[in-house]
Amino acid sequence: MAKKPRVKVSRKGGLVEIKTLISHKMETGLRKDSKTGELIPRMIINKFVCKFNGEEILSADMHSAVAANPYLAFYAKDASSGTFDFAWTDDKGNTVTASADVKA
């Protein structure tokens, strides 16, 4: 499973800019093993969820066309303080999480 999500949360122009990156090869299921000729089964992160203080603000349904090492950047409203929680779930149901705090 993927590992080491990287999350950057910074205030910008009255908003909170959030950038996330997670290493994952996002195997499309379209490629063939060059030795055996067998299709390499699909194995991607298909779901991303971002919550702020427990409330979901954004989720993404990813398909095989999302590039390797999925990157997402978006903007949250600038709340005084709180915690952003992030979760990535792959085709096998494994979930990797990360979190980031914003302080007043």
Next chain:
Amino acid sequence: MSEKHITTAVLGRRQVLKGAGLGALAVVGAGLSAKDAFATPETAAAYLDKMVGSGGSEGKINLKLPEIAENGATVPITVSVDSPMSADSYVKTIHLVAEGNPNPELISFNMSPGLGKAEISTRVRLGKTQFIRAAAVMSDGSVHTGSKEIKVTIGGCGG
């Protein structure tokens, strides 16, 4: 799901399979021919219709992507929608689809007023030169669509 896998397997080697693959395509069924193994404007539109319902008005969506992508394996794309993102008026969902990828669907976003603005950036794989289409469903139920062409030098969909 398994049908999709078979489909994509076929199109990944569509040249090779054009002759021999008729049997395989028959297994796939669903009226596929070698020609439309890749998504087409029609299948992409059909997918969007399924997700947001047909219709919708052009506009309000801005797609930012490079004019030419030399490497289709990772193409930056930013979608933004003209919306105040207030509790009363916000973008509920955005769907991005590709007209020339093995599968039309790229990524879908479920959004909320917790977002400061309706702008999201990500990176996608694109198989060839094609149109990217976006559809946004607003909180009042209205649908807006947009599209943009991108030239792809080297496809990034494997196979």
